[in-house]
Amino acid sequence: MERIPMLMKTAPNDITLTPLPSSSLSSFKDEKPRKFYDMRHLLPTKSPVSSSSSSTNGLIINNYGINSKNSFMTRLCCHMMKGVQRNIQKCVAALVLISFFSIIFFTQYMDSSPLVGLIHRDTKPMPLIHCQTLNKSPSDPSQTHDHRSEARLRIDSKVLVFVETTYSKLGREIAEELVYNRIKYKIEVSGKSLPVLTNLDKGRYGVIVFENLDKYLSMDKWNRELLDKYCREYSVGIVGFMSASEETLVGAQLKDFPLYVHTNLRLRDASLNPFSPVLRLTRAGDTAWGPLPGQDWAVFQHNHSTYEPLEFAQKNTLDYPNDNGIQPPLTTVLQDHGKLDNIQRIFFGAGLKFWLHRLLFLDALSYLSHGQLSVSLNRMILVDIDDIFVGERGTRLKPDDVHALISTQSRIAEMVPGFRFNLGFSGKYFHHGTKEENLGDDMLLRNVDKFTWFSHMWNHQQPHLYDNLTVLMNDMMLNKDFAKVKNIPLDSGYSVSPHHSGVYPVHELLYQAWKNVWNVRVTSTEEYPHLRPARLRRGFIHRNIMVLPRQTCGLFTHTMYIDRYPGGRDKLDESIQRGELFQTIVYNQINIFMTHMSNYGSDRLALYTFESVIKFLRCWTNLKLTSAPPLQLGEHYFKLHPEESDPVWGNPCEDARHLKIWSRNKSCDSLPKFMILGPQKTGTTALYTFLSMHPSLASNLPSPDTFEEIQFFNGNNYYRGLDWYMSFFPLQNATSSNSVHIGGPSSTGSTNARYFFEKSATYFDGDLVPKRAHQLLPNAKLVVILISPAKRAYSWYQHTRAHGDIIANNYSFYQVITATDTAPKPLRDLRNRCLNPGKYAQHLERWLAFYPAQQLHIIDGEQLRLNPIDVMNDLQRFLKIAPIMDYSNHLRYDSKKGFYCQVINETRNKCLGKSKGRIYPEMDEKSTKILQRYYLSHNTALVKLLKKLGSRPIPTWLKNELSTTT
Numbered sequence: 001m002e003r004i005p006m007l008m009k010t011a012p013n014d015i016t017l018t019p020l021p022s023s024s025l026s027s028f029k030d031e032k033p034r035k036f037y038d039m040r041h042l043l044p045t046k047s048p049v050s051s052s053s054s055s056t057n058g059l060i061i062n063n064y065g066i067n068s069k070n071s072f073m074t075r076l077c078c079h080m081m082k083g084v085q086r087n088i089q090k091c092v093a094a095l096v097l098i099s100f101f102s103i104i105f106f107t108q109y110m111d112s113s114p115l116v117g118l119i120h121r122d123t124k125p126m127p128l129i130h131c132q133t134l135n136k137s138p139s140d141p142s143q144t145h146d147h148r149s150e151a152r153l154r155i156d157s158k159v160l161v162f163v164e165t166t167y168s169k170l171g172r173e174i175a176e177e178l179v180y181n182r183i184k185y186k187i188e189v190s191g192k193s194l195p196v197l198t199n200l201d202k203g204r205y206g207v208i209v210f211e212n213l214d215k216y217l218s219m220d221k222w223n224r225e226l227l228d229k230y231c232r233e234y235s236v237g238i239v240g241f242m243s244a245s246e247e248t249l250v251g252a253q254l255k256d257f258p259l260y261v262h263t264n265l266r267l268r269d270a271s272l273n274p275f276s277p278v279l280r281l282t283r284a285g286d287t288a289w290g291p292l293p294g295q296d297w298a299v300f301q302h303n304h305s306t307y308e309p310l311e312f313a314q315k316n317t318l319d320y321p322n323d324n325g326i327q328p329p330l331t332t333v334l335q336d337h338g339k340l341d342n343i344q345r346i347f348f349g350a351g352l353k354f355w356l357h358r359l360l361f362l363d364a365l366s367y368l369s370h371g372q373l374s375v376s377l378n379r380m381i382l383v384d385i386d387d388i389f390v391g392e393r394g395t396r397l398k399p400d401d402v403h404a405l406i407s408t409q410s411r412i413a414e415m416v417p418g419f420r421f422n423l424g425f426s427g428k429y430f431h432h433g434t435k436e437e438n439l440g441d442d443m444l445l446r447n448v449d450k451f452t453w454f455s456h457m458w459n460h461q462q463p464h465l466y467d468n469l470t471v472l473m474n475d476m477m478l479n480k481d482f483a484k485v486k487n488i489p490l491d492s493g494y495s496v497s498p499h500h501s502g503v504y505p506v507h508e509l510l511y512q513a514w515k516n517v518w519n520v521r522v523t524s525t526e527e528y529p530h531l532r533p534a535r536l537r538r539g540f541i542h543r544n545i546m547v548l549p550r551q552t553c554g555l556f557t558h559t560m561y562i563d564r565y566p567g568g569r570d571k572l573d574e575s576i577q578r579g580e581l582f583q584t585i586v587y588n589q590i591n592i593f594m595t596h597m598s599n600y601g602s603d604r605l606a607l608y609t610f611e612s613v614i615k616f617l618r619c620w621t622n623l624k625l626t627s628a629p630p631l632q633l634g635e636h637y638f639k640l641h642p643e644e645s646d647p648v649w650g651n652p653c654e655d656a657r658h659l660k661i662w663s664r665n666k667s668c669d670s671l672p673k674f675m676i677l678g679p680q681k682t683g684t685t686a687l688y689t690f691l692s693m694h695p696s697l698a699s700n701l702p703s704p705d706t707f708e709e710i711q712f713f714n715g716n717n718y719y720r721g722l723d724w725y726m727s728f729f730p731l732q733n734a735t736s737s738n739s740v741h742i743g744g745p746s747s748t749g750s751t752n753a754r755y756f757f758e759k760s761a762t763y764f765d766g767d768l769v770p771k772r773a774h775q776l777l778p779n780a781k782l783v784v785i786l787i788s789p790a791k792r793a794y795s796w797y798q799h800t801r802a803h804g805d806i807i808a809n810n811y812s813f814y815q816v817i818t819a820t821d822t823a824p825k826p827l828r829d830l831r832n833r834c835l836n837p838g839k840y841a842q843h844l845e846r847w848l849a850f851y852p853a854q855q856l857h858i859i860d861g862e863q864l865r866l867n868p869i870d871v872m873n874d875l876q877r878f879l880k881i882a883p884i885m886d887y888s889n890h891l892r893y894d895s896k897k898g899f900y901c902q903v904i905n906e907t908r909n910k911c912l913g914k915s916k917g918r919i920y921p922e923m924d925e926k927s928t929k930i931l932q933r934y935y936l937s938h939n940t941a942l943v944k945l946l947k948k949l950g951s952r953p954i955p956t957w958l959k960n961e962l963s964t965t966t
Ligand code: A3P
Pocket: 679, 680, 681, 682, 683, 684, 685, 686, 761, 795, 796, 798, 864, 865, 899, 900, 901, 912, 915, 916, 917, 918
């Protein structure tokens, strides 16, 4: 394969190649990927048990055959033997039964008997982590590992990632790691022109990452010089990953660098250079023994002092049997100090599949950005033990389990200051175990002050199943009374709901009951916004209760024995030592894990898991682990992430797990199928009224504060929650299922068959509205009405005047729209409310960033005023409403009102009130001119947008406005 020109192969006539200095590399020369050796002869031979047992049976039958000669004695013998055989069979059957019942009895009631010991072989794993440096305490992260320098002040904390394609695997892994660590990034496909790199005198990116180093080396001269110039001027470093290729390179030189690579290697036993200045989060704790993932590693060889190895590995001797003796370590990650060209770089010989590279990647970002992209080294850990006192006999804690719990807790606390297990109890099941397990319950209570406690539900019932606040509170009170009697502390301010029920999706009754009974201030869930992907779990605050994201640790109620762990012990160990659990703590500053009481009995897998992972973290990272009670964690969390305080309400019907913990009395049918977004003063009330006349449609109930508009997605109503919003769309048929019919009416024929819709004219230009609306109603259709933005502004001014607004009454329209930024705030506010909604293209673009264009219907407001019958027919077709209602029978022009109105009977119409279709003087000429100019660019953008959206007519008013201005 002809690799990129700058990677020069070691062909004899390739004169650019510098001879390789190390003898160790000679052995690479003939390396083609080899097959693994046939190791089958080393495996134990197959057990012959099955064949021997069947042959034994065969022998018995055969013996009978030998003895069955025709003599009387023989027959007598046979007869007697048959009798004996029958008795033996009976005896054996009786024995089996007795043994069976004895085992049941002993395991259930006599749990300390030797029999139980025999049945339950002790398989408890020990938290032993192989680590040379485990007992040396990690250095104080605040003292060392600081990459910060003045240079960081000139760059933004953002990474520019060049990927091969938008779908490439390593590119995705890089992005995922950045998301997990909340590091901002921009993805660019290599080969295109460079994005803008600076913003005034600041660099936009702190580090440049190349998913494929070749793409950096093969950049065209112009772009390469531009990028290198940027890196030099802003002291920005480059990370490059050697990518796998079919061709095996042996000592190929990297263009323009005194650096050689060997590729497609299989390696093992990675270790780090403990003196590397790059190490910050990562600690050179030990050797990562064993084969490294993948068969396409690259190693670097260099002969210049600008290079310093960061990671080494060994060749996998099983794969390279000709290499006898000890091999010197090979450099798998290399730092370029930039002595040659003033650009610092870090080269990786393989991607992020290898766990140490994930850590080193974070350190590389931190180092190369002079600390601008450093992640915090502080990690807080809280381990909840749910279901205390709950659980089947045989799965609960015995006194020695409680001992183990306490002693592990103190060992962990030595490594994690402040660590205490956080116990969630359900009092109803106290003393429901075997004799010995009941002693375990007592022992927990004797040691009540050694732990922190929180209330679970009294009977472990899921709160979303309650639809009566008093009943829910009474159940909580039972647990509180239990806690008082047993001296369990009541003031943790924390609670957790069984199976996340009621926390998210929010069941308002739970939040109210928690407040009233327990004064809960903080809880945690894995479900917000969704269980997966875990890197996107977030927190929010609702009704003053902080909801923290909870992390997964791989233990569930039923994981009690190591040899029955799903996927085997290796799977759990993999998660602890380098895998999911380890990385969860590396990536999250605040970790709340849920475990269950059953994980602390039997093989005590939770004790094993947490002690092991903490040791592994100490071995391989410089993270400073601490713990604190939940309330402190909550406060700390929202200090770190204040932007998460606001919730985002998702659609429970879009997530099967959410549906399972959503009240049966709630239904997605209680959500609107379409929304009229506004903007204000374009005829939204008329449209709303006309639609409400349709028998297949039902609008929301009126709001006491905002009349026909709910105004949920903008402003403070959003914090009232989903239950509040849905209460505006009551289903008459309360037994409705949670079926989703968004996009088309339900076929049930009940009231649910009606389309719910809402109109809130402030949605159109609300900044947060499109995102919020899309989270809840991704399939909703959107209706927008547009009139001349100048007319709209004037109508709004008249509207505020009519409502007695002092500013509108004291200032002329011209004064309002020409008010400068130095004008008094109320005047500026009125100016903004007049002008901003009319920047139609801008607002529509924001909606279209969330919704596909097919879900958006744009009505020409002039047509709505002059020819509403056609407008309504078009709209019905867009909404796919059946049956289509012929509005010509229901709307009639009312000459007195000057607008179309609803037909009541032959002589009577029902028109909109006085506030709609007001009579006011025409706009003055100066204002008209000013607004024509003001909206020119916005109107031009609107025409462009409408054309881009396709098959949408350009409204006549828009054509007119543009022709007048030009
Ligand atoms: P004016 O009162 O300035 O004339 P909204 O309901 O969104 O607040 O819009 C009010 C505007 O709707 C009115 O503005 C009026 O021009 C327009 N409109 C359109 N059709 C109407 C109708 N059939 N009856 C009353 N007003 C109508």
